[in-house]
Amino acid sequence: xxxxxxxxxxxxxxxxxxxxxxxxxxxxxxxxxxxxxxxxxxxxxxxxxxxxxxxxxxxxxxxxxxxxxxxxxxxxxxxxxxxxxxxxxxxxxxxxxxxxxxxxxxxxxxxxxxxxxxxxxxxxxxxxxxxxxxxxxxxxxxxxxxxxxxxxxxxxxxxxxxxxxxxxxxxxxxxxxxxxxxxxxxxxxxxxxxxxxxxxxxxxxxxxxxxxxxxxxxxxxxxxxxxxxxxxxxxxxxxxxxxxxxxxxxxxxxxxxxxxxxxxxxxxxxxxxxxxxxxxxxxxxxxxxxxxxxxxxxxxxxxxxxxxxxxxxxxxxxxxxxxxxxxxxxxxxxxxxxxxxxxxxxxxxxxxxxxxxxxxxxxxxxxxxxxxxxxxxxxxxxxxxxxxxxxxxxxxxxxxx
Amino acid sequence: xxxxxxxxxxxxxxxxxxxxxxxxxxxxxxxxxxxxxxxxxxxxxxxxxxxxxxxxxxxxxxxxxxxxxxxxxxxxxxxxxxxxxxxxxxxxxxxxxxxxxxxxxxxxxxxxxxxxxxxxxxxxxxxxxxxxxxxxxxxxxxxxxxxxxxxxxxxxxxxxxxxxxxxxxxxxxxxxxxxxxxxxxxxxxxxxxxxxxxxxxxxxxxxxxxxxxxxxxxxxxxxxxxxxxxxxxxxxxxxxxxxxxxxxxxxxxxxxxxxxxxxxxxxxxxxxxxxxxxxxxxxxxxxxxxxxxxxxxxxxxxxxxxxxxxxxxxxxxxxxxxxxxxxxxxxxxxxxxxxxxxxxxxxxxxxxxxxxxxxxxxxxxxxxxxxxxxxxxxxxxxxxxxxxxxxxxxxxxxxxxxxxxxxxxxxxxxxxxxxxxxxxxxxxxxxxxxxxxxxxxxxxxxxxxxxxxxxxxxxxxxxxxxxxxxxxxxxxxxxxxxxxxxxxxxxxxxxxxxxxxxxxxxxxxxxxxxxxxxxxxxxxxxxxxxxxxxxxxxxxxx
Numbered sequence: 001x002x003x004x005x006x007x008x009x010x011x012x013x014x015x016x017x018x019x020x021x022x023x024x025x026x027x028x029x030x031x032x033x034x035x036x037x038x039x040x041x042x043x044x045x046x047x048x049x050x051x052x053x054x055x056x057x058x059x060x061x062x063x064x065x066x067x068x069x070x071x072x073x074x075x076x077x078x079x080x081x082x083x084x085x086x087x088x089x090x091x092x093x094x095x096x097x098x099x100x101x102x103x104x105x106x107x108x109x110x111x112x113x114x115x116x117x118x119x120x121x122x123x124x125x126x127x128x129x130x131x132x133x134x135x136x137x138x139x140x141x142x143x144x145x146x147x148x149x150x151x152x153x154x155x156x157x158x159x160x161x162x163x164x165x166x167x168x169x170x171x172x173x174x175x176x177x178x179x180x181x182x183x184x185x186x187x188x189x190x191x192x193x194x195x196x197x198x199x200x201x202x203x204x205x206x207x208x209x210x211x212x213x214x215x216x217x218x219x220x221x222x223x224x225x226x227x228x229x230x231x232x233x234x235x236x237x238x239x240x241x242x243x244x245x246x247x248x249x250x251x252x253x254x255x256x257x258x259x260x261x262x263x264x265x266x267x268x269x270x271x272x273x274x275x276x277x278x279x280x281x282x283x284x285x286x287x288x289x290x291x292x293x294x295x296x297x298x299x300x301x302x303x304x305x306x307x308x309x310x311x312x313x314x315x316x317x318x319x320x321x322x323x324x325x326x327x328x329x330x331x332x333x334x335x336x337x338x339x340x341x342x343x344x345x346x347x348x349x350x351x352x353x354x355x356x357x358x359x360x361x362x363x364x365x366x367x368x369x370x371x372x373x374x375x376x377x378x379x380x381x382x383x384x385x386x387x388x389x390x391x392x393x394x395x396x397x398x399x400x401x
Numbered sequence: 402x403x404x405x406x407x408x409x410x411x412x413x414x415x416x417x418x419x420x421x422x423x424x425x426x427x428x429x430x431x432x433x434x435x436x437x438x439x440x441x442x443x444x445x446x447x448x449x450x451x452x453x454x455x456x457x458x459x460x461x462x463x464x465x466x467x468x469x470x471x472x473x474x475x476x477x478x479x480x481x482x483x484x485x486x487x488x489x490x491x492x493x494x495x496x497x498x499x500x501x502x503x504x505x506x507x508x509x510x511x512x513x514x515x516x517x518x519x520x521x522x523x524x525x526x527x528x529x530x531x532x533x534x535x536x537x538x539x540x541x542x543x544x545x546x547x548x549x550x551x552x553x554x555x556x557x558x559x560x561x562x563x564x565x566x567x568x569x570x571x572x573x574x575x576x577x578x579x580x581x582x583x584x585x586x587x588x589x590x591x592x593x594x595x596x597x598x599x600x601x602x603x604x605x606x607x608x609x610x611x612x613x614x615x616x617x618x619x620x621x622x623x624x625x626x627x628x629x630x631x632x633x634x635x636x637x638x639x640x641x642x643x644x645x646x647x648x649x650x651x652x653x654x655x656x657x658x659x660x661x662x663x664x665x666x667x668x669x670x671x672x673x674x675x676x677x678x679x680x681x682x683x684x685x686x687x688x689x690x691x692x693x694x695x696x697x698x699x700x701x702x703x704x705x706x707x708x709x710x711x712x713x714x715x716x717x718x719x720x721x722x723x724x725x726x727x728x729x730x731x732x733x734x735x736x737x738x739x740x741x742x743x744x745x746x747x748x749x750x751x752x753x754x755x756x757x758x759x760x761x762x763x764x765x766x767x768x769x770x771x772x773x774x775x776x777x778x779x780x781x782x783x784x785x786x787x788x789x790x791x792x793x794x795x796x797x798x799x800x801x802x803x804x805x806x807x808x809x810x811x812x813x814x815x816x817x818x819x820x821x822x823x824x825x826x827x828x829x830x831x832x833x834x835x836x837x838x839x840x841x842x843x844x845x846x847x848x849x850x851x852x853x854x855x856x857x858x859x860x861x862x863x864x865x866x867x868x869x870x871x872x873x874x875x876x877x878x879x880x881x882x883x884x885x886x887x888x889x890x891x892x893x894x895x896x897x898x899x900x901x902x903x904x905x906x907x908x909x910x911x912x913x914x915x916x917x918x919x920x921x922x923x924x925x926x927x928x929x930x931x932x933x934x935x936x937x938x939x940x941x942x943x
Contacts, residue, residue, distance in 0.1 A: 074743045148923075155927040160678050160742045164877045165923050171874050172919040175912050290874065294680075294750050301747060335758035342751020346744040347737055 009226035013354075017309045018219055024051075025215030029208035045204050048211050050323065052279040054316045055214040059221050059272035061299045061315035062308060063265040066225045068297070069306030070234060071261050072241035074159075077166030078269050079293035080173050081141035083283065085270025087177075088140055090190035090283040091124060092133030093201070097194045110192070111185045121183040130197055137274040138267045145266030146259065153255040153262070158244065167290045174288035189284025190277075201278050214275045218312065221268050225308050228261070237261055295338070301345050304352025313354060437462040441470065441501040444488045444516050445481035452516060453525050457557055460529045468533050470500050475526045480513040489513060528555030535565045540574060547577035552611065554584040580607050584615055597627045605634035608641040609785055645785040650903045656792040658899025659799040660861070662892060663854040664872040665879035666803060669891040670847030671727075672880050674823050677735055677844065678746040681753035682876060683869025684760075685727060685848045689719035689855020690864045691760060694769045709774040712856060719852035726756075727848025731841045739840075753869070761866040771859040795857045802853060807888060809846075819843050823886070878922050884932030894933055898922075 010018075028043050028051060035042040060082050067073040094109040103113040107120055126132040148169060152162055180186035199206040228234050239247040240254050248254045277283045286292075296315070303314020318341070325334040349356055440458035443451050456474070459467045473479040473490040479500060480489045488500035489509055497506045518526065534546035535558065543565070550558055562585065566578040583600035586592045592600075604612045616635050623631070664686060671679045693715040700707050700714075707714075730752060738745040773791060780789040810816035821829040822839045830836045855868075862868060875898075883894025898918060905914035926932075 074746070076746075151924070151927040155930055157926055157930045160746060161881060161926065161930060163678075163743065163746060164881055165926055168874060168878060168919045168923055172916045172923075175916050175919075179912055291870075294747070298747060298751075332758070332762060335754045335761075339751040339754035339756075339758065342754065343734055343748045346748040346751075347734065350744065 005227050005231075006223075008230050009223060013307075013309050013358075014222070014226055017222065017312070021215055021219050021222075025212050025219075029212055032208050033204060045207055048204075048207050049279050052207070052211040052214045053276060054319050055211070055218050056272045056276035056279070057296070057299065057315040057319050058312035059214070059218045059275075060269050060296050061303070061311040062218070062221050062225055063268035063272065064296055065300045065303075065305055065308055065311035066228065066268070067261055067265045068300060069308070069311070070229050070241060071237045071258060072244070073258060073262060074163045074297065075166045075262075075265075076163045076290060076293050076297065077168075077170035078265070078296055079290075080166075080170035080288055081145060081266040081269035082273035082276070082296075083173070083177075083285075083287035084141045084144065085137045085273030086277040086283040086287060087184060087190065087273075088127075088133055088136040088270070089274035089277045090193075091127040091136075091184075092130060093193040093196060093278060094190050095124070095128040096196065097192065100194050101192070109185070109190070111188065111190075112183075115180055115186075117183075123183065134274075137270050141266040141270030141273075142263050145263045149259045149262040150255075153258045156255075167293070170288050170293055171290050174285055174290070177285035177288060185284070187285065189282060189286075191282040191284070193278065193281055196278050201281065207279070210275065210279050214279070217271055217275055221271070222308060222312070224264070224268075228264070229308070233257065233260075298338075298342050298345065300352075302341065302349075302352055304355030304358075307352070307354040307358065310352050310354030314352060317353070435462070437464040437467070438501055441488050442486050444470075444474070444479060444500070445483055445486045447481075447483050449517070449519055449522060452518075452522055453557075456522070456525050456529045460533055460558070460561060466501070466503060468530070469503070471526060471529050471533065473500070474516060474518070475523075475530070477515050477518070479516045480509055481516050482510045482513040484512055485510065487513075488516075524553070524555060525557050528553055528558045535561050535578075540571055543569075543571075543574050544577045547574065547581040550581040551577070551584045551615070554581075554588045554615070556585055556589055559585045559589070579603055587615070587619060594624050594626050597623070598630050601627070601630045601634050605637055608638045609645075610642065613638050613642065642785075646907075648784070649786045650907070651900060652786060652788065654900030654903035655796060655896065656899070657903055658896035659792075659796040660858065661875055661879050661899050662803065662895035663795070663799045663857055664851070665876040665883075665891055665895055666799075666806065666888075667847040667849070667851035667854060668876045668880050669883075669888055670806075670850065671844055672877070673885045673887065673891065674819065675840065675843055675847070676742065676885075677739075678742050678749065679735075679844075679847070680746055680750040680873065681730065681756060681869075682749075682848075682851055683871075683873035684753045684756040685723040685851035685869070686855040686858060686872055687760065687864075687866065687869035688723045688726065688756070689715075689852035690771065690859035690862075690868055691764060691769070691855075692719040692722050692852065693856045693859040694764070694771050694864055697771060708772070709776060711772075712774060712777070712860075715856045716853055719856045720849040721852075723852025723855070724845040724849030727851075728841050728845040730848075731844035735844065736837065736840065753873075757866045757869070764866070766866060768863040768865045771864050773860055777860060791860050795861065798857055802850065803888070803892060806850065810888070815839075815842060878919070881926060881932055882922055884934035887932075887934040890932060890934035 028048060031039075031041050032043045032045060032048050060078065063081075064075065064078050067075060097109065099106050101110040101113075103110055105113050108117055112120070127136070148166075152165065157165065176182055177184055177189075178187055184190065193201050195201055196206065199209070201207075229237070236247065236252055236257055239250075239252070240257060244254060273283075273287070295318075299315040299318045300311045301314070302318055303312065304310030318338075321337070322334065325331065325337060330337075345352065351359060436458055440455050440462055443455035443458070446452070446455075456471070459470060470479065470488075470490065478491045478493070480491055480497075481487070482489075487510070489506060490498050490500045491509065492498065497509050498504060499506050528550070534542050535550065537543050537546065547562070547565075550562060559582070562578055562582045566575065566582060569575045569578055580603055583603035586596045586600040587604065589596075601616075604615060613635065616631050616638070619631055664683075667685065668679065668682050671677050671682065693712065696715040696718060697708070697711045700711050730749075734748050734752065735745060738748060777791045777794055780787050782788075810819060818829070818834050818839045819842075821832070821834055822836050822843075826836055829839075858868070858872075862871075879894045879898055880891055882898060883890030883892070901921075902914055902918050905917055908914070909917055
């Protein structure tokens with residue numbers, strides 16, 4: 001069974017993606033840890049953390065692509081699941097600080113002492129154990145997504161309405177987490193982490209390990225997504241994306257399919273957030289900002305929605321550009337760039353980088369075949385040509401009204 | 402009489418010395434000794450009872466220097482020489498003056514000591530301060546003094562209050578005095594039950610938070626009639642207060658609703674009528690606010706006299722600026738994305754980032770100062786609530802914009818074309834309507850109205866590049882809640898969200914209230930996915 005899923009899931013681009021990811025995940029940490037500082041090939045630790053951040057973003061993008069690219073659900077609140085996963089991990093890291101905090105309270109994190117908490121709120125129980133925190137990283141976003149999706153999909157909230165209420169969801173969470181009495185550190189969030197599973201979070205070795213773990217999570221997430229989209233279930237998802245009503249009339253329970261894929265996607269986003277937090281060293285309510293979630297959507301759009309590889313690629317490309325622009329003299333122009341990216345990608349590159357590349361590649365192949373066939377039978381050439389044009393269209397654009 | 406009083410101790414001891422003292426005293430007091438001088442001298446008598454009496458007399462004398470002396474007494478700067486019966490004020494900078502006359506004195510006599518106060522006297526002093534201003538020629542001061550007597554209900558000022566009540570001509574001040582008198586009588590130990598019941602009636606008629614506090618503070622041990630009178634008055638006031646707080650919340654809700662409606666009304670056109678998800682809508686609002694800023698800057702530097710008209714000038718300009726940019730956006734981006742709502746959403750989000758950054762580059766990232774014209778600043782009282790003029794104007798303005806928009810859609814040919822294109826694009830096109838021109842104009846109209854909203858919002862919010870972002874989610878909530886494609890739905894949606902928000906706020910707090918509203922809308926959309934006033938029929942599936 002398993003090998004079958006594997007062989008089915010891996011097409012050429014997926015294999016290339018996994019190989020590149022594995023190579024990066026092994027070579028970068030090795031070069032960071034083993035090569036001497038002055039060496040030409042030495043990768044400094046800050047770059048390891050930076051790439052680790054990109055990989056987490058890529059996993060988030062992957063989770064968005066799974067629902068948007070394959071099921072047509074545009075969530076503008078996926079940052080919320082990402083941040084919830086991050087908070088779950090942050091809570092574990094806070095509990096690990098112990099007496100090393102400013103107030104040296106063995107139980108209460110610094111901000112709670114500062115805010116006059118007398119005892120630990122009940123929802124912080126258990127977060128001193130890693131396995132519990134790791135479980136919560138999956139359960140909290142998953143449960144929220146399940147409840148939210150159960151309500152939304154059952155009453156057939158679709159399209160832009162869903163986008164708007166997911167945005168409202170993350171906005172409500174943003175407001176809630178900004179409150180001091182909510183018990184998650186308010187404005188400042190959770191920070192000043194010391195160690196994770198007994199290893200210092202600042203140490204080179206820990207950073208390299210976190211990077212490897214992030215790559216591993218991305219790889220596994222990618223395989224899960226591939227397994228889903230290449231299965232029969234994936235075919236139904238695509239059917240829902242392209243013609244929801246028709247799929248429903250064919251007898252499929254559209255809500256259940258959507259709910260499953262939405263919850264899965266939220267869990268993946270949660271894992272991405274959990275890996276992100278120890279690498280950047282802070283989680284604060286800003287992660288819930290609606291703008292962040294929309295930005296994550298554009299990574300997917302840039303890379304190419306409905307391609308999975310494209311989502312990961314888009315996240316890395318856009319974030320790399322962001323790093324380059326915002327750290328240089330071009331910083332004031334970054335938002336112009338980002339804004340233009342949104343407009344230009346939707347107008348000129350609706351299939352994204354990978355989608356456009358695929359279409360071009362397929363088109364060329366089809367053309368070659370068509371030429372071969374034309375030599376045999378010139379009458380069928382015209383039909384093949386038009387078929388080629390139809391191919392690779394990701395979403396059938398249904399004109400309103 | 403005062404003279405004798407001054408002389409009495411001397412007579413008992415040494416006549417000559419006493420006479421000499423009396424002469425010295427008279428020499429320092431050019432005026433004939435009257436109740437005022439008598440009162441001042443009594444501060445030197447030394448006992449607390451004398452001092453209290455002196456305070457009462459001093460107030461009753463209504464002498465212009467009385468206030469100075471009382472203040473000095475309150476601050477412990479009043480000194481008395483018990484032998485010479487002279488009283489001095491030591492100013493904060495150490496200068497000494499004669500209390501009665503205000504003439505400078507070289508130094509305090511050796512024997513002079515500060516006039517002592519105990520708690521009872523301190524109360525009497527603050528009551529006296531109020532008593533003094535009760536007779537002030539300034540109407541506002543009189544009313545203020547009466548209010549403070551109402552709170553302190555000090556028996557000693559009762560004669561002053563009654564005198565003031567009799568002499569008062571102004572109705573408001575008369576009312577305040579009557580209430581002050583009632584408060585005193587209610588707390589007076591020896592007042593008759595009839596007086597007390599009358600007093601309770603007056604206080605009940607006042608019916609605000611302070612009346613409530615006063616009635617709660619009445620000491621136990623009153624007669625049965627008074628106790629039951631107080632209980633029923635308290636119940637009545639409680640009802641009254643609850644009513645007013647409802648009115649207050651309703652007003653705040655209406656005010657918030659008008660702001661929401663103003664922000665959402667343009668969106669109701671672009672999203673509701675055209676079906677375009679314009680995430681840059683908030684930025685149109687922001688552009689309107691910055692237009693106001695630019696207009697005000699120009700007026701400040703060129704024609705300061707026109708400042709009061711700055712908003713009137715800004716409204717059409719903001720409409721034109723935001724509308725023109727709206728048309729530009731529609732022609733250059735949105736028209737290629739019709740029928741692809743999710744892509745439109747992303748593209749317009751990008752546009753909103755560009756606009757924000759452009760404004761940040763041009764005007765700087767900080768808040769810009771937009772002033773209120775004189776007719777928009779200030780407030781007035783209505784019953785027990787305060788209504789600020791700017792909120793009131795914004796409410797009126799919003800309703801006017803709404804009415805004009807409605808009339809425009811109903812009665813103009815452009816409105817007719819817009820409705821035709823919305824209902825059936827292809828049919829409209831075959832009837833000869835230039836649909837793409839109508840699209841551009843509709844989008845321009847929605848954006849222009851957002852610009853107008855910006856002018857109004859610049860009066861109550863910070864004008865910064867982030868202005869629009871704070872409204873965009875709320876606006877979408879309003880439109881979705883009210884039902885897409887229905888302006889009346891937007892109106893009802895905005896006001897019900899505003900009022901619900903303000904009624905939740907006292908219960909849950911501002912932020913939790915907002916979160917609760919968001920959650921409620923999310924749940925509401927589950928129940929009615931197409932909003933409050935959903936379109937029926939084929940349009941739903943479009």
